[in-house]
Amino acid sequence: xxxxxxxxxxxxxxxxxxxxxxxxxxxxxxxxxxxxxxxxxxxxxxxxxxxxxxxxxxxxxxxxxxxxxxxxxxxxxxxxxxxxxxxxxxxxxxxxxxxxxxxxxxxxxxxxxxxxxxxxxxxxxxxxxxxxxxxxxxxxxxxxxxxxxxxxxxxxxxxxxxxxxxxxxxxxxxxxxxxxxxxxxxxxxxxxxxxxxxxxxxxxxxxxxxxxxxxxxxxxxxxxxxxxxxxxxxxxxxxxxxxxxxxxxxx
Amino acid sequence: xxxxxxxxxxxxxxxxxxxxxxxxxxxxxxxxxxxxxxxxxxxxxxxxxxxxxxxxxxxxxxxxxxxxxxxxxxxxxxxxxxxxxxxxxxxxxxxxxxxxxxxxxxxxxxxxxxxxxxxxxxxxxxxxxxxxxxxxxxxxxxxxxxxxxxxxxxxxxxxxxxxxxxxxxxxxxxxxxxxxxxxxxxxxxxxxxxxxxxxxxxxxxxxxxxxxxxxxxxxxxxxxxxxxxxxxxxxxxxxxxxxxxxxxxxxxxxxxxxxxxxxxxxxxxxxxxxxxxxxxxxxxxxxxxxxxxxxxxxxxxxxxxxxxx
Amino acid sequence: xxxxxxxxxxxxxxxxxxxxxxxxxxxxxxxxxxxxxxxxxxxxxxxxxxxxxxxxxxxxxxxxxxxxxxxxxxxxxxxxxxxxxxxxxxxxxxxxxxxxxxxxxxxxxxxxxxxxxxxxxxxxxxxxxxxxxxxxxxxxxxxxxxxxxxxxxxxxxxxxxxxxxxxxxxxxxxxxxxxxxxxxxxxxxxxxxxxxxxxxxxxxxxxxxxxxxxxxxxxxxxxxxxxxxxxxxxxxxxxxxxxxxxxxxxxxxxxxxxxxxxxxxxxxxxxxxxxxxxxxxxxxxxxxxxxxxxxxxxxxxx
Numbered sequence: 030x031x032x033x034x035x036x037x038x039x040x041x042x043x044x045x046x047x048x049x050x051x052x053x054x055x056x057x058x059x060x061x062x063x064x065x066x067x068x069x070x071x072x073x074x075x076x077x078x079x080x081x082x083x084x085x086x087x088x089x090x091x092x093x094x095x096x097x098x099x100x101x102x103x104x105x106x107x108x109x110x111x112x113x114x115x116x117x118x119x120x121x122x123x124x125x126x127x128x129x130x131x132x133x134x135x136x137x138x139x140x141x142x143x144x145x146x147x148x149x150x151x152x153x154x155x156x157x158x159x160x161x162x163x164x165x166x167x168x169x170x171x172x173x174x175x176x177x178x179x180x181x182x183x184x185x186x187x188x189x190x191x192x193x194x195x196x197x198x199x200x201x202x203x204x205x206x207x208x209x210x211x212x213x214x215x216x217x218x219x220x221x222x223x224x225x226x227x228x229x230x231x232x233x234x235x236x237x238x239x240x241x242x243x244x245x246x247x248x249x250x251x252x253x254x255x256x257x258x259x260x261x262x263x264x265x266x267x268x269x270x271x272x273x274x275x276x277x278x279x280x
Numbered sequence: 281x282x283x284x285x286x287x288x289x290x291x292x293x294x295x296x297x298x299x300x301x302x303x304x305x306x307x308x309x310x311x312x313x314x315x316x317x318x319x320x321x322x323x324x325x326x327x328x329x330x331x332x333x334x335x336x337x338x339x340x341x342x343x344x345x346x347x348x349x350x351x352x353x354x355x356x357x358x359x360x361x362x363x364x365x366x367x368x369x370x371x372x373x374x375x376x377x378x379x380x381x382x383x384x385x386x387x388x389x390x391x392x393x394x395x396x397x398x399x400x401x402x403x404x405x406x407x408x409x410x411x412x413x414x415x416x417x418x419x420x421x422x423x424x425x426x427x428x429x430x431x432x433x434x435x436x437x438x439x440x441x442x443x444x445x446x447x448x449x450x451x452x453x454x455x456x457x458x459x460x461x462x463x464x465x466x467x468x469x470x471x472x473x474x475x476x477x478x479x480x481x482x483x484x485x486x487x488x489x490x491x492x493x494x495x496x497x498x499x500x501x502x503x504x505x506x507x508x509x510x511x512x513x514x515x516x517x518x519x520x521x522x523x524x525x526x527x528x529x530x531x532x533x534x535x536x537x538x539x540x541x542x543x544x545x546x547x548x549x550x551x552x553x554x555x556x557x558x559x560x561x562x563x564x565x566x567x568x569x570x571x572x573x574x575x576x577x578x579x580x581x582x583x584x585x586x587x588x589x
Numbered sequence: 590x591x592x593x594x595x596x597x598x599x600x601x602x603x604x605x606x607x608x609x610x611x612x613x614x615x616x617x618x619x620x621x622x623x624x625x626x627x628x629x630x631x632x633x634x635x636x637x638x639x640x641x642x643x644x645x646x647x648x649x650x651x652x653x654x655x656x657x658x659x660x661x662x663x664x665x666x667x668x669x670x671x672x673x674x675x676x677x678x679x680x681x682x683x684x685x686x687x688x689x690x691x692x693x694x695x696x697x698x699x700x701x702x703x704x705x706x707x708x709x710x711x712x713x714x715x716x717x718x719x720x721x722x723x724x725x726x727x728x729x730x731x732x733x734x735x736x737x738x739x740x741x742x743x744x745x746x747x748x749x750x751x752x753x754x755x756x757x758x759x760x761x762x763x764x765x766x767x768x769x770x771x772x773x774x775x776x777x778x779x780x781x782x783x784x785x786x787x788x789x790x791x792x793x794x795x796x797x798x799x800x801x802x803x804x805x806x807x808x809x810x811x812x813x814x815x816x817x818x819x820x821x822x823x824x825x826x827x828x829x830x831x832x833x834x835x836x837x838x839x840x841x842x843x844x845x846x847x848x849x850x851x852x853x854x855x856x857x858x859x860x861x862x863x864x865x866x867x868x869x870x871x872x873x874x875x876x877x878x879x880x881x882x883x884x885x886x887x888x889x890x891x
Contacts, residue, residue: 047882136456389853393847540688
């Protein structure tokens with residue numbers, strides 16, 4: 030039986046200011062799998078995620094999203110995609126508590142005007158328990174460590190109760206405890222047949238953490254199960270210096 | 281002194297002016313919270329300075345000091361200035377604050393050129409220029425107060441209706457967009473509210489100080505709570521009290537202009553909050569720091585003893 | 590010397606004196622701090638006047654300059670508390686000082702030779718009539734002499750500390766590592782800004798000064814990548830802007846300082862649009878060219 034796809038990308042080209050960042054890329058993310066996107070700096074990893082999230086309009090190519098059986102447009106399934114940005118550049122002194130931030134994950138389901146209800150608050154609190162921070166709900170967000178902040182943003186994504194989760198380097202600069210909590214939660218999600226896509230920087234832990242891997246350097250070089258695709262040859266090919274065609278770095 | 285104040289409150293002109301500056305303080309305090317949270321407080325300063333040529337051109341076109349006409353002119357020139365600042369800082373390597381300073385002073389200069397030209401003499405006082413530069417609260421009329429009240433009510437309704445969305449976008453606009461809210465629409469609403477608030481303040485507080493009314497109350501209020509639901513109304517309240525107190529002081533005192541007097545009262549709130557806030561105030565922080573240092577020294581000493589120094 | 594010539598001469602000296610420290614403000618991105626200073630030195634001037642009782646006293650200049658330095662310190666202290674945003678700290682400090690200054694001026698208008706109009710736009714038109722006499726000898730317009738001295742101080746500072754200014758502006762951490770204190774140079778620069786603002790207030794007013802400081806430097810910044818060329822161009826633009834501004838002000842019968850600020854803004858916008866290096870048009874041409882090449886590349890692939 031062929032594995033189900035969650036996201037199918039066809040011949041995608043993305044450019045900033047007429048400078049190509051991703052070139053003629055076709056790749057599929059499998060449903061219910063934990064997939065790592067791996068590649069050197071400026072390879073277009075974040076760009077790929079942002080294009081999937083409809084932040085950036087591609088020059089050419091299509092992205093199909095499969096939440097039910099049918100392929101859909103981004104607009105139809107946006108509430109089913111959750112996103113954890115790369116070390117968020119938010120104002121940490123914003124007058125908001127940890128619970129406030131996690132509750133924001135519910136806003137998409139609420140839609141315009143409606144206020145969060147008890148049910149939403151319960152979900153938010155439940156997610157805080159999951160990331161191991163139930164006692165922090167009334168803390169102001171500036172009083173958290175880097176790892177705790179990352180966990181709060183994960184809790185916010187979990188509160189979206191989505192089908193597809195996209196995380197941009199969630200393990201960068203966090204402590205070991207946070208790393209384990211995050212990876213356990215992501216594995217738990219895939220057990221419920223949710224799709225998890227992670228931009229990952231640490232090649233050492235790919236085999237331990239992930240089911241699938243996608244090598245990317247301005248185009249997808251290799252993709253597939255970690256067991257067969259995560260080979261020395263493929264890593265070397267992706268990280269070869271001269272691959273970078275002298276284009277500007279991904280922002 | 282007390283008699284003077286009670287007498288003052290019975291005075292019709294004072295009632296109008298105090299109501300006007302109070303409303304204005306309330307409005308700019310509350311809306312200014314969004315401006316400071318979005319780190320756009322200095323943009324407000326540039327916008328208000330840049331309103332001056334619009335007031336002058338508005339006067340040249342309608343040939344009267346009819347407030348609504350002048351304020352429309354002010355809004356247009358303020359928006360043009362903001363557009364130039366955004367264009368310069370986004371489309372070139374010019375830094376945001378350089379663009380801000382340049383546009384602010386050039387537009388203000390243009391305002392002075394137009395106003396002095398209207399007057400035909402370098403003395404701007406007779407052209408009524410001062411009323412918009414330093415504000416002239418005492419000249420407020422009932423219809424001015426009504427204008428502030430009407431626009432203020434609309435803005436507050438917007439805040440209530442879009443509370444969740446404004447909070448989301450003020451905090452993390454990228455995340456807001458992934459949730460499917462129209463970022464452009466929300467940002468447009470927020471900017472419009474801020475612009476209208478500034479424009480309404482021009483007549484009574486003046487182009488130079490109106491941004492202070494936007495920034496001060498929310499900075500003070502922020503020190504007392506970690507919740508936006510408390511900070512925003514509290515900032516409004518601080519603005520309201522500053523507006524009325526400033527007006528009282530300027531009415532009782534001899535030759536004290538209203539705008540600067542409001543700013544001084546407001547600044548007292550700010551300074552007090554920064555020092556004495558029970559959770560994050562500078563004094564509390566200092567004593568915590570000292571305690572930590574003491575504990576640390578104790579630990580070191582006990583360690584030294586243990587190791588039999 | 591005709592009045593117009595003398596006014597032009599004063600305007601040129603004021604503009605160059607202001608523009609010189611402005612070069613480094615533009616490069617550092619601290620122009621709004623200088624905007625705050627130009628507002629708060631007014632309080633310094635008023636307070637110093639109460640002590641010296643003489644608007645022409647050199648002690649007044651020193652006292653008022655200290656107020657500018659105090660402003661920088663106050664803003665930095667507030668910023669370090671992290672209790673409020675960096676820009677909000679600027680927006681909290683200068684309105685307070687400025688407001689106090691305006692209240693004092695309004696209350697004691699009769700006693701101080703200062704009024705709100707002077708504060709706003711100075712009186713370049715009257716500058717030639719205020720003479721400076723030493724031992725009964727007329728040595729020139731007071732504004733001219735004062736600003737000439739301040740100009741020389743600015744030139745001296747930039748020449749002496751050129752290397753330090755350059756390295757601390759470019760890379761503060763590196764500068765600190767090789768032994769130049771960025772804090773010291775920063776405060777030195779801000780003292781100059783403050784001194785210049787004090788000297789210039791009665792010619793151009795305390796609100797327009799920032800335009801005189803930022804405008805020419807920013808124009809030059811848009812035209813060249815080299816610091817030395819940038820300084821040269823800055824001086825050139827400062828002079829040209831004020832010559833054109835004075836002429837136009839007389840033609841339109843309007844505020845001279847205001848007109849110079851307008852010309853400065855327009856010239857800078859022209860540079861922003863047409864600069865062959867960083868201009869809007871050049872950028873958009875470059876982009877269009879890249880887009881064309883890119884489209885051809887796409888056609889080949891698909």
